[in-house]
Structure formats: structure tokens, C-alpha cells
Amino acid sequence: MPRPPTQLPQFSSVSDVAKRLSAAGYLTDKQIATTVFLADRLGKPLLVEGPAGTGKTELAKALAAATDAELIRLQCYEGLDEARALYEWNYKKQLLRIQASQAEGGANWDSVHDDIFGEEFLLSRPLLTAIRRTEPTVLLIDETDKADVEVEGLLLEVLSDFQVTIPELGTVVATRRPTVVLTSNATRELSEALKRRCLYLALDYPSAEREREIVLSRVPDLAPGLADQLVRTIRALRALELKKSPSISETLDWAQTLLELGLDTLDEGAIGDTLGVVLKHASDQERAAAELRLN
Amino acid sequence: MSGAVVSSAGAPGGLGGHLDGFVRAVREAGIPVGISQAVDAAEILTVVDLLDREQLRHGLAAVLLQRGNQRAIYDTLFDLWWPLGDRPVAVADDGEPDGDGEAVTLDAPDAGGELDPSARLREELARLLAEGDEAELARFARRAVALLGQTSPSPSGQSWFSYRVMRALSPDSLVTQLLEGLLGGGGRGGMAEQVARGEIRERLATFKAAVDTEVRRRQAEERGRDRIAKSAVKPLADQIDFLRAQQGDLAELRRMVAPLARRLAVRLSARRRMGRQGRLDFRKTVRASLGTGGVPVVTHHRPRKIHKPELVVLCDISGSVAGFSHFTLMLTQALREHFSGVRAFAFVDSTDEVTRFFTPGADVADAIRRIGREADVVAFEGHSDYGNALEVFADRWPTVVGPKSSLLVLGDGRTNYRPPGLPVLADLVNRSRSAHWLNPEPRRLWGSGDSAALKYAEVVDMVECRNAAQLADFVTTL
Secondary structure, eight states: OOOOOOOOOSSSSSHHHHHHHHHTTTOOOOHHHHHHHHHHHHHHOOOESTTTTSHHHHHHHHHHTTTTOEEEEOOOOOTHHHHHHHEEHHHHHHHHHHHHHHSSSSSHHHHHHHHHTTTGGGOOHHHHHHHHHSSSSSEEEEEEGGGGGHHHHHHHHHHHHHHEEEETTEEESSSSSOOEEEEESSSSOOOOOHHHEEEEOOOOOOOHHHHHHHHHHHHSOHHHHHHHHHHHHHHHHHSSSSSOOHHHHHHHHHHHHHHTEEEEOOHHHHHHHHGGGTOOOOHHHHHHHHHTTTO | OOOHHHHHHTTTHHHHHHHHHHHHHHTTOOOOOOOOOHHHHHHHHHHTTTTTTTHHHHHHHHOOOOSGGHHHHHHHHHHHOOOSSSGGGGGGGGGGGGHHHHHHHHHHHHHHHHHHHHHHHHHHHHHHHHHHHHHHHHHHHHHHHHHHHHHHHTTTTTTTTTTHHHHHHHEEEEHHHHHHHHHTTTTTSSSHHHHHHHHHHHHHHHHHHHHHHHHHHHHHHHHHHHHHHHHOOOOOOOGGOGGGGOOHHHHHHHHHHHHHHHHHHHHHHOSOOOOOOSBBBBHHHHHHHHHGGTTOOOOOBBBOOOOEEEHHHHHHHGGGGGGHHHHHHHHHHOOOOHOOOOEEEEESSSSEEEGGGOOOOOHHHHHHHHHHHOOEEEEEESSSSSSHHHHHHHHHHHSSSSSTTTEEESSOOOOOTTTTOOHHHHHHHHHSOOOOOOOOGGGGTTTTTTBBBHHHHSSEEEOOOOOOOHHHHHHHHH
């Protein structure tokens, strides 16, 4: 059996990961940096699981930027199938080709057959594209939990051997193994087999310190004191039992909002006016107002 | 370079064997770890910097864990198996020579008077809590345990206790002082205070956890790691018995309910297999065929009508199943948010409709309180009477259960030796499209004492549902 192609590690150490990701605009903590480093070293796919808006997709993008790779994204959804994930024959073009050859008058079947199952008629979908690329690639398989169970079987095959067999063309083997990142919101359990092949990274809301740094790096014009207040308030909101806890991206939106409005302190009035930026359920807003004594 | 690390670290004490023991402990704690993962874990040791404990922790977690909620257990076990500094100099080796010196000076008056060191430690604790540096706090916890945590061994041979530390330092009584410090004098009573309180709570919890970890480490040195590991590990949230759920577990359970309800709602509404299509959409098919020279290569279909089920939940909320009914009412609430066709009924010895308490967005705890106050579920003395409850239900709401509705009964089937009302239930089951009974008692207790579970099981599909994991199983097989 052909071994999947080995790759030179792209990172020299855990701190190298942290440094290069932060240069790409993604602040890591020890857990993220270590797991990314291991995924790179062991050549395993990285499964990132966590609530929405904790920077799972962002991590893949930053990884691509940090390693000068192109990002190829497979967005999963219910009903995703092989034809959308792997490859498909462009049957419309094939039909036209057949009709054209008929018009030319009695073309040889063998030549037509060879012709219509050629490279020209193959529609390459993200998985095949990622495998065939010779330049550095980050393959992001986003929201894996949204896809049906059958897709996981397909992924298993592709991710363990990095090869795809197309009956008419033969087996396509990766010349250069892409870095694979899978993300999941954990709305359903992924299969054991898939999880076993991946390194698991549970992303949760960041620590106060890290979130403060994220806010300041993304919204640099914000006053540090206000950022501090903002992060503390967000953490208080997360401690409540809300339908949807505010995510990092919503923290950033809030910071941006405060900046645009020219507010320099986060008091009850300011929060009351802008709470809609972070809490998007009416019941959550009422609850936060009651628990934090906003009125 | 990685080879050098292995050979140098592999020699003393058998690193491989140690890892093996750790993996086994993780497995025993209920986290499934396959052989290939154990092999991967060994590979991790060759790649990470073994001198960096956090790298090792996160590295092993990446291969051994598969779900976010396993992390707490894993961390507990990791701290036991790879403790911070077995060497006596460990406290100082965190890069604080004066920290070590202080510990020595504190040791001396310790022999004389008990009061002095704890007062000084308390002061230091207040300062650290106000600053909120977690690493400093953890270091302090280790020192506090060393100074205050030991007592003469108990009969079981245990001499380290975290309650001694907590009693000596009583961090909870520092809250007012800390609040004062965080708020800087102004703004009491408003939002700022609530935020600050939350922060203090969090820091106190961090400190408590650090003390517990250190005490466990000391205990493990004394009584062996395996024994401590067994007692230190709490069951995973989805294994917690509903009937024994503590107040603290309920929050955890509530978090698990939402996805379960979503799945249940999907299961109940998507009865047909996905991918089967409805009637041919002629127009769309012809139009699409133009692209292929008039040959209808792909047929297009109209989407099938989505099946809208009606779910009727009949829930025992008597005292004997309090934990369970709390949970099932949470489930009902979550279901209500996903589809509108849910009607909920609660009973003790009479039945009342409680749907109105579960408006989308309502607070579950609040709804439960209101049910207890406003709903008419107790007719006589407040012990469950299934016979009467079922009769009242069938009598007052005869049309609720019909050929389109699924019936879900939640209760332990303990009738207090009263008539179980079997014919009424059988009739309800016959009229409904599907009916299930979730019983929070272990199967072996069904039919014991006043339980009529076995009799009910003859007329309705009864499922043992003691914890969230079993509920998840039920939802998947539905």
C-alpha cells in the first residue's frame, strides 16, 4: 500500500507556532499552539471542536497564512455528497461532446469514450483539488457535524491515505500532503473512527488575558482600560446561563461598536444601548439586564 | 533532537510504563481510549518538550480525549500522574528564590503559635485574589497546603485535607474586602458590582481547585495514586443519575439538554429517510434538460411536505422523581423552542396542562416554580396516583392524543399501591401514533414494591432512562 506522502514539518517548535500564528493575526494559547505543532509534526488532521464563534475557522485561515499555503475550504451541510465534496463528471459537456461527434458523422466509439472521461470533463471538488495540488495547502473541512454520517466515511478514506480512486482515470495520490483542519460545533457526535484519526482540540472561550489581547490586536484604537472593562463584562455575561453566550467575534463587534460610537466607558447606559450587538435573543437580553442590574 | 529526549527521559523510572498506567487510569475514568490512541500517546512523548509540563498535558489531551466535557477528569488525572515537582525544591524552582525563603521563615513560627502564619497567609491570599494572577494563586495554594493542610492521620491513613486549608484561610470571608478593592470605592449596587462579584467567584473557584489538586497530590504520595484517582474522579455529566442529581449537576445537565432536544425534534419530524424525494417537478425538469440538448438527464422533484408531529408529554412531578422531572421539564422547554406542536401535562395525583408555562425563552427554573404554585396537579394529598392522573388526563383532554401525535410519558410508575389505570393508558397508546415511557429507575427495580412499571411495560414501550447518555441513546433509536 502506498504510504501517504511524508512532509517536512513546517514548524520548529511550539513557540514557533505561537509566533507565526500571531504574526498572521491569530493569538494562540499554550493548548492551541501545542496541538497545532503536534498536528504538523505527526501529520495528522486537526479536529477543532467548540461553540460557535471561538475562532475555529479563523485558526485554519491563520494557519494557511502562517505557512504560506492556500486555503481550500469544504463547507459541510446536510445533503453534502461525493459529487460536491470529491469530484464529478461534467455530464453536460460530455453530452455535447457526444452529440458533436455524432454530427461529425459516425465517430469511433473508443475515441469518444477515451475522450469524454478525460481531464477536460472532470469537475474537481475541494477534496480532490486539495489532494492534487503541488503547492502547500490547508484543507479546511468546516462544520463537519452538519454533514451526514456517510460523508464521514468518505472523509476517513481520503484523510487516512490522501488518495482518491476515480474508476475511469485511476488513482490520484497526493504528491504533497495538505494540512487538514476539521471544525465542528458538536451538534452531533462525530464517529469514533474519524475522531481517532485526528488530533482533538477543544476550543472554548479564551481566558480574560488572552481575550483582552485579541481585542487590542484586532481593534487597536480601543483604549486598554475600556478593553479591560469590555472583557470583564463579556465574561460576566458568559457566566449567566444564556441561550447563546457571546463569542469572541461578538466581543470584537462590541469593541468596534463602542469605538464607532465614541464611548469611552462601559457603564449601564452604554451597555443598555449596545447590548444587541452581543446578545441576539430577546430573552437573553432581559436576563442579562436583570442579572447585571442594568436598569 | 527528538531522539535524544526519548533516550534521556526513557531511562529513569520507565516512562513508557508510566504512560501506560496513566492511559489505563484515563480509561477507567470512563473515557474510551483505543489502542491506536495509546500508541499515538507514546509518539507524543517523542515530539513534545518533556520539560514543559503544559506541553505534555495538552499534547496527550489531543490524542486521548474526544469530547470537550472529558477535560476536567483528564486534568485531575494528569495532575496526579505527572505532578508538579516531586522534588522538595519544587516550590522554589518556579523561579522565586524569596518564595522559598518565606516558606522557611513561616515554618518557624508555625511550631510556636498556630494563629500567626494563617493570618499572614490570609493577607497574602487577599492580595493574590485581588490581583487575579492564576499562576501565582496556584503557587500560593501549594504553599498553603504544605503549611496548613496536614493533620494527624485519620484511621484510613489520610493526613492531608483541603478543608483544613479552607477553614484556616476562610477565603469566602474575603469577598467584601476584595469587592471593595475591585470597585475602587465607587459604584456599589450596579452592574459593576455584579461583574466584580462574578470575577471574585471565579478566582475563589480557581484557588479552591488549586488547593484540591495539591491535596490530592499529597494524598497520592501517601496512599498510592490509584486509590486517589478512583475517588477523585467524578462521573461524566451524561452518566449522572437523574434521581441523584445535585444542584450543581443540574446546570451541566441543562447544557446538554438543548442539543438533545434539537435531535429529538429532528427525529420526530423527519420520519422518512433523507434523500427520498416527492412528486416530479415537470417544469423544472424540462427547463434543466435544455442544458443537455433536450435530454432530461436529471429529474427534479418537489420537496416533500415536512411532517409536523404533535408531541404530548405527560410528566410525573411528584417528589420521588424530583431530579428526573426537573430534567424532563427542561427537555420539554427545549422541545418547545424547536417546534410548536408540543403540549405538556404534569401530574401528581391529578393532571393539569402546563404548556402555558413553557413559552419560548422562559426560564426553566422559574417555570418549575410556577407549576408548583399555579398548576392543579394535586387533588388530595400529594402522593402520585397514576390511575387517577391518567383518568383525569383522558377525561379532560380527550382529543389531545390522536393519530398524529406521539405520546411521551415520564415517570417511575410507582403508584403507592393504588390502581394503575392500565386500560386508560392502553387506550391512549392505541390512539396515538407512537408512545414511549421513559423510566428513571434502573430496570431491576421495575415491579418491586409499589412499582407498576412491568404492568405498564406490557401496554407501552418502556425505556430505562437513568442518565443523559441513556436519553441520547433513546433519541437515536427512535
